[in-house]
Amino acid sequence: MADQTLPIHGALDLTPPREREHTLLETLHSWVTTVDHKKLGLMYMMMSIFFLLVGGAEAIFIRIQLAVPNNHFVSPQTFNRLFTMHGTTMVFLVGMPLVFAWANYIVPLQIGARDMAFPRLNAFSFWLTLFGGLFLYYSFIGGPGLYGTGSAPDVTWWAYAPLTLKAFSPGHATDYWALALIVTGFGTIGGGINIIATVISMRCKGMTLMRMPLFSWVMFVDGAFVLIVITPLTASQVMLLIDRYLGGHFFDTQAGGSATVWMHFFWIFGHPEVYVLVFPAFAIASEVIQVFSRKALFGYPAMVAAIIGIAFVSVSVWAHHMFTIGMTSAGNAFFVLSTELVGIPTGIKIFNWLATMWGGKIRFATPMLFAIAFLFQFLCAGLTGIMLSIAPWNWQLHGSYFVIAHFHYILVGAIVFMVFSGIYYWFPKATGRMMSETLGKWHFWLFFIGFHLTFDTMHFVGFEGMPRWIYTYPADRGWQNINLVVSIGGLIQGIAVLIFAYNLISSLFKGKIAGNDPWDAWTLEWATTSPPPVYNFATDPVVRSWRPLWDLKHPENPDWKYD
Amino acid sequence: MLPKWLRVERIARLAVFSALALSGHAMAEGPQATPSIFAPASTPATQIYHLSFFILEITAAIFVAVAGLLTYVIIRYRARTGDDESEPAQVYGSNQVELAWTVIPILIVVVLFLTTARVIFAIQDAPMPTAALEVTAVGHQFWWEYRYPKQGLVGQDFVAVNELHVPLSSTDHPTPTYIKLLSADVDHSFWVPQLAGKTDLIPNHPNDTWIDPLQSGLYVGQCAQFCGVQHANMLLRVYVDTPEQFAAWLANQAKPGIQDPSVVAGRHVFETQACMNCHAVQGTAATGRFGPDLTHLMSRDTLASGMIPNTRDNLRQWIKDPNTIKPGCLMPAMQLSEDQLDQVTNYLETLK
Numbered sequence: 001m002a003d004q005t006l007p008i009h010g011a012l013d014l015t016p017p018r019e020r021e022h023t024l025l026e027t028l029h030s031w032v033t034t035v036d037h038k039k040l041g042l043m044y045m046m047m048s049i050f051f052l053l054v055g056g057a058e059a060i061f062i063r064i065q066l067a068v069p070n071n072h073f074v075s076p077q078t079f080n081r082l083f084t085m086h087g088t089t090m091v092f093l094v095g096m097p098l099v100f101a102w103a104n105y106i107v108p109l110q111i112g113a114r115d116m117a118f119p120r121l122n123a124f125s126f127w128l129t130l131f132g133g134l135f136l137y138y139s140f141i142g143g144p145g146l147y148g149t150g151s152a153p154d155v156t157w158w159a160y161a162p163l164t165l166k167a168f169s170p171g172h173a174t175d176y177w178a179l180a181l182i183v184t185g186f187g188t189i190g191g192g193i194n195i196i197a198t199v200i201s202m203r204c205k206g207m208t209l210m211r212m213p214l215f216s217w218v219m220f221v222d223g224a225f226v227l228i229v230i231t232p233l234t235a236s237q238v239m240l241l242i243d244r245y246l247g248g249h250f251f252d253t254q255a256g257g258s259a260t261v262w263m264h265f266f267w268i269f270g271h272p273e274v275y276v277l278v279f280p281a282f283a284i285a286s287e288v289i290q291v292f293s294r295k296a297l298f299g300y301p302a303m304v305a306a307i308i309g310i311a312f313v314s315v316s317v318w319a320h321h322m323f324t325i326g327m328t329s330a331g332n333a334f335f336v337l338s339t340e341l342v343g344i345p346t347g348i349k350i351f352n353w354l355a356t357m358w359g360g361k362i363r364f365a366t367p368m369l370f371a372i373a374f375l376f377q378f379l380c381a382g383l384t385g386i387m388l389s390i391a392p393w394n395w396q397l398h399g400s401y402f403v404i405a406h407f408h409y410i411l412v413g414a415i416v417f418m419v420f421s422g423i424y425y426w427f428p429k430a431t432g433r434m435m436s437e438t439l440g441k442w443h444f445w446l447f448f449i450g451f452h453l454t455f456d457t458m459h460f461v462g463f464e465g466m467p468r469w470i471y472t473y474p475a476d477r478g479w480q481n482i483n484l485v486v487s488i489g490g491l492i493q494g495i496a497v498l499i500f501a502y503n504l505i506s507s508l509f510k511g512k513i514a515g516n517d518p519w520d521a522w523t524l525e526w527a528t529t530s531p532p533p534v535y536n537f538a539t540d541p542v543v544r545s546w547r548p549l550w551d552l553k554h555p556e557n558p559d560w561k562y563d
Numbered sequence: 564m565l566p567k568w569l570r571v572e573r574i575a576r577l578a579v580f581s582a583l584a585l586s587g588h589a590m591a592e593g594p595q596a597t598p599s600i601f602a603p604a605s606t607p608a609t610q611i612y613h614l615s616f617f618i619l620e621i622t623a624a625i626f627v628a629v630a631g632l633l634t635y636v637i638i639r640y641r642a643r644t645g646d647d648e649s650e651p652a653q654v655y656g657s658n659q660v661e662l663a664w665t666v667i668p669i670l671i672v673v674v675l676f677l678t679t680a681r682v683i684f685a686i687q688d689a690p691m692p693t694a695a696l697e698v699t700a701v702g703h704q705f706w707w708e709y710r711y712p713k714q715g716l717v718g719q720d721f722v723a724v725n726e727l728h729v730p731l732s733s734t735d736h737p738t739p740t741y742i743k744l745l746s747a748d749v750d751h752s753f754w755v756p757q758l759a760g761k762t763d764l765i766p767n768h769p770n771d772t773w774i775d776p777l778q779s780g781l782y783v784g785q786c787a788q789f790c791g792v793q794h795a796n797m798l799l800r801v802y803v804d805t806p807e808q809f810a811a812w813l814a815n816q817a818k819p820g821i822q823d824p825s826v827v828a829g830r831h832v833f834e835t836q837a838c839m840n841c842h843a844v845q846g847t848a849a850t851g852r853f854g855p856d857l858t859h860l861m862s863r864d865t866l867a868s869g870m871i872p873n874t875r876d877n878l879r880q881w882i883k884d885p886n887t888i889k890p891g892c893l894m895p896a897m898q899l900s901e902d903q904l905d906q907v908t909n910y911l912e913t914l915k
Contacts, residue, residue, distance in 0.1 A: 076792050076891050156789045162766060163749040163791060168704075253766035259750060260768055293640070299656035324752060324787075325763045326744075326770035329687040333680045340672045344665060351664040352656075354632055360651050361642040372637060379629050383622040386675065390618050392611045392682045395760020396600040399752060399787040465598035465756040467787040470795035477783075478597035554650070562655055 035119035036534055040126050041105030042430060045423075047130055048097045049504075052416075053497070054137075055089035058082045060494055067487035069475040079471035080154035081173075085136075087157030088177065090411065092184050093133040095277040098419055099226070100125070100191040102280045103219040105430065107195065109525035109532060110216045112204025112541040117197035121190050128187030132180045139176035153177035156469060158270070159240075161251030161262040166244050175244065178237040185234045188226055195223030204524075206543040210304070213523045213546050214297055218283035218307050222276055225311050229272040236265035260325060267318035275314045278410055281378075281418035282307065282349060285371050288421050289353050291521045292368035293360030296547060296559065299352040306352075309345035317342060323394040332391040339389035346382055350375065365519075366440030370421035373448055377413030381406060384459065399469075402462025405455045412451060420447070420500065427504075428518045432530040433511030439503040447496035453489025457482045522547035594780035594803070598756040604782065605732075605774045606739075607686045607759040614682045621671065686760075689773065691741050696730060699743040702751030702764035702786070704893055705793035706855055706868040714813050721816045721845070724855035725868045728802045730809040732775035739775035749791065755784030755801050763788055776803040783869075792891030798869030812862075819846025820858040820914050829910025832903045841894070844914065854894060861915045867892070879908045 022030070031039060062082050065073045074082065104122065108115055116122045139152045153173045155164050164174045199220040203212065212220075240262075242248035249257040290297050297303060320339040323332055353375060362368065384406040388394050397403060420443070427435050461482040466473065473479055517526040526549055528537055545551055545559035595602050603609040691697075701708040709723040729740040744753055746764040753772060754761035762772040776782065786797035804812060822830070830847070833839060839849035845858040863873055867889050871877045881888055883904055884896035899907065 076795065080789075080792060080794075154792075158789075160750050160789070163789070168749055168791065256767070258767060259765045294642075294650050296653045296655055298654060299661050302656065302661045324761050325765060326768065329683050332683050332687070333676075336679050336683070337672075337676050340675055343672060344668045347668045348661070348665060350629065352661075354629075354636060355654075355656075355660065357636045357640060359654060360640050361646060362637065362640050363642045372633070375633055376630060379626065379633070383626055386622055387615070387618055390614065390675070390679045392679065392686055392760060393615045393618060395762070396608075396611055396615075396756060398761060399754070463600055465600065465754075465784065467754065467785060469789040470785075472795050474798075476596050557653070559653075559655075 035115075035123045037104045037108050037116045037119065037122060038430070038532060038534075040122050041101050041103075043126055044097045044101035044104060044129070047126075047133065048094045048101055048419075049501075051089050051093040051097075051133060053501070055086050055094060056494060056497060058086040058089065060490060062086065063487040063490040065471060066473075066483050068484065069473050069477075069480050071472055074471070076471045077154065080156075080469075081152040083469060084153045084156055084177075088136065088153070088181075089133075091157060091273065091277070092181060093129075093136070095411070095415065096184065096188055097129055098415075099219075099222055099276065099280050100129070100188075100195075102215075102283065102422065103191070103195045103223065106426065106525060107198060107216050107219050108202065109429075109528065109536055110213050110523050111199065111202060111207055112524050112537060112543065113198065113202035114536050116194050117202055118194050122194050125187040125190030125194065128190065129184045132182075132184030132187060135183060136176060136180035139173055139180075142172060142176065158266055159262075160266075161240070161243075161259050162253045162257070164240060164244075165252055167254065175241070178240050178244075182234055182237050185230045185237075188230050192223040192226035192230070195219055196227075199223070204541045204543060210301070211543060211546045214286040214300065214303055215283040215523070217304050218279050218286065221307050221311050222279040222283075225272065225276055225279070228315060229269055229276055232265050233269035233273075236262060236269070239265075260322075263322050263325060264318070267321045268315070271318045271321060272311075272314050274407070274410060275310060278415055279307070280422075281374065281415045284418045284422040284425070285353060285374055287521075287523065288367045288371045288418075288425055289356050289375075291425075291519050292363045292365060292371070293357045294363070295356055295360040296550070297352070298355035298358075299348075300546065302348055303352050306345035306348040310342060310349075313338065313342050313345065320389055320391075320394070321398075323391045324398050336389055336391050340386065343382060343386060350379060350382070365424075366435070366437055366444055367421045367425040367519075369441070369444045370417045370424070373444075374414055374417045374421065377409055377417065377451075381409035381413060384409065397462060399467055400462040401458045401466045401468060404468050405458035405462060408455050408458070413455065417447075417451075420444075423504070425519065426525075427507065428511075428514030429525055429530045429532070431508055431511070432514055433507055434514045434518060435507040435511060436503050439499055439506075443496050443500045443503060446499065447493055450489045450492030450494075450496055453492065454486050455489070457485045457489070461486070517549070520553075522550040522553075524548055593778040594782045595757065596783070598783050600756045602757055604778050605758040605776045607772075607774065608757055610682055610686055611760055614678065617678060618675070621675065625671075691773070692737055692739065694736070694738050695773075696738065696740045697743070698727070698729070698740060699745060700727070700753060700764065702744070702746040702748075702753075702790070702797075704748050704791050705786070705797040705889070707797070707799065708747075708855070711813075711816065714817065719817055721858070722843070722856040723816055723859075724863070725798075725865065726800045726802060726863050728804055728809060728812050729774065729776065731779045731803050731805050732777060734777070737775055739773050741771060741773045744770040744772060750788045751786045751790050751797065752788035753784075753799065754787040755782050755799055757782050758784075758801060761787045774801075776801075779803045779805050779808075785869075793889055796868060796870045796889055798865075800865065800869050815862060815915075816859055820844040822846065823913040826906070826910040826913050829906035829908070832899070832907045833910055836897055836899065836903070836907075838897070838907070857911065857914055859914060860911055861913075875908060875912065878911060879904055882907055882911075 034040065061074060065071050065079055104116065151173060153176060155169060155174060159177060162168060199216060239248065239250040243250050243252055249255040251257045251259060251262045253259050286297055317335060317339045319327065319335045388397055388406060424435050424440055461479050464479060466479050514530050516530050524541055547559045551558035551560060593604060601612060603612040697712060699710040707725050709727050711721050711723060713720050730738045732738045744762055744764040746766040751764040752761045753764060758774040758776055759772055762770050780803055782801040782803065784799040786794055790797065834848055839851050841851040841854035843850050843852065843856045865871060866873050866877055866881055870889060885892050885894040886896065
């Protein structure tokens, strides 16, 4: 089906390339100075994959330490740094850049634009994010400070006060943590503004908001969401630094400050943040499930409403992370209700994806395998989420390994799975070459098995009373068998990720030539060459529905007839 | 004939039970080495346990329905070899269907919310009976202080450390223990899964919780909110005593420390080598409050917040250099000589 059918008149620039060979230095220079949304998207992606490997290595160290009781593989101090850096890395240096990797690369192509609305802001945001990340890791060298205590931050990624104050965290480790998040936070806000402006003002002719592919819709909502979410985080970091250096008493309980104020600020950021991170997974799933089921997305307006609904409701649920801090019973009841309400739009999304597959012709290419696993795991994560929303049960489950299992079901089972799916799906567009399907299937099955070995069993050790954040546990608690299985699953996932990394690199050089539209897809990015030229489209595309390429491929039965 | 959803529920219940049985313990009675939330031995934990099974049934039913649908769709609508090249019929949506899968979840949410709210109020707002014991727990990096008020007309207030003793309760004559939760430094969390859900100890933010254990014995748990280097070894031990045991324990704890003249050398070391800056022994000059009260040290089974058995060797090693046992703990090694170590250990061993 590939090139010859395609498509939009004049969209392909058929003049032969006349670029000469570039030296290595010139190539590097072009990447460092670029304001091209595609290059920035790829750089965000490379940053995420790099930190995914770093954060993954930290997870492997954590799992080696916990594989057997009373282990001495790492010291308690090192262990506390490992899980703090693992969490901070995965959320801020993997998850957040991924949002902008996808939004940058795909959204302008999908809405028929030439670039993001603010290309320079785009580059600035990327470099802020990257240097924020490098700054955080510099704490391994710079953290000891004058006191000679600590290196990397060791206060968990929640960094609950007053543990983060000078009295309990001398040295500079916590400063690196706070400052790094402020810096990456500004990068994130720049990126969010850019997505909003791009979607509002750069859509091609004919593309009304309700003719925008769902992927771009979700990223649009995500961009707006980021502005709401990051602000309280940045504010709380500033307050923390004022407490640490200017004698403020926001969180200084010994001077009458409040530990719970930090919790509220952190979770007003922290809970919606989970949705900020998972939205790209929804976005990718909405594209992949359509294309590989060969059917239009079921209930497009409902899906748009659901994503906006999730964003709205999820800013009112933060204190379900705080059921154990001694809120009033009425307060607890309120947050039970608001939390459970999130389940309704989330359920709508799952049902619509299922209905999209219903009656289709499902092709099990690697992107679709990851998407199906995502659906299954996202369902499970939603159900364990319901369990955690039940405040009395949450008094038992909070802070235990059950919670770890639950949110890794989201962060890995939903987000990482869909990130892999999206990479297999759009790699041909970005590089012009296909990724190996054989290695892709190995990657999928190993990762799937490893994931379930690790995170299914973790729920049970949570039921058995094992709390999170512990560097060791006594042998007589009966937790060692499950912990060993968890660790083995972690290693299997590590192997799968290495296969993926190999596949990525080898396909870049030796992959089959992809052509413009290898998956026979329906959105505008597949109408241009692979990889797309700097200017994306030789002429401005004009669309009449949210599946412009379907309309072109099926002139006898176009979508716009049903609009 | 049962309706179909009931059968699904039964299957789900069976599945959960077998999973728990596989994980090594099912519904055992009394205190367990593994502090499972599914082996409740006190009213709050039991109420949560019953609620949790109701929730498990609902979520299992949802799981079976949706995962079943997903499996069906994958198998039924897979592309088959020999399919023609045509695209399947395009369906864009249906308002009726959307409405159905919006309304049904709303009804489920209503049921979940009402059930949950009932249990929240039942546990959190339970009135305190007059027969209740009131104890104040104070979280420290990385140990537990328990302040007991004066019992009856004799004795005095006293402080127990790391091992909480509470009376056995019964359904006929409930003698629950209400625990006020404070923190001396950072956030901690009091979690003994078989007795109750966890409640945090937050500085400047007093909390409380209650338990009414119905079987005697030792219940274990640990701090559940990260509190620093040795968070992992801030273990909880709750001894549920029969009325006679509890009365005897109280009577002993309320006494000042025994002063045995044969260990006066050790006491001298204790009171001149900075030990008493942090530790108290009631009835002596040692009144430090930063570290654990040692008045009845030998009445405890463990040292270092439940980490090691309270033996002479462990005690001596602990005094010599606590960091070899619990790296990162706040007690420094006082560089005592071997003789001084023996003397102090001898002295502490008389504090029964």
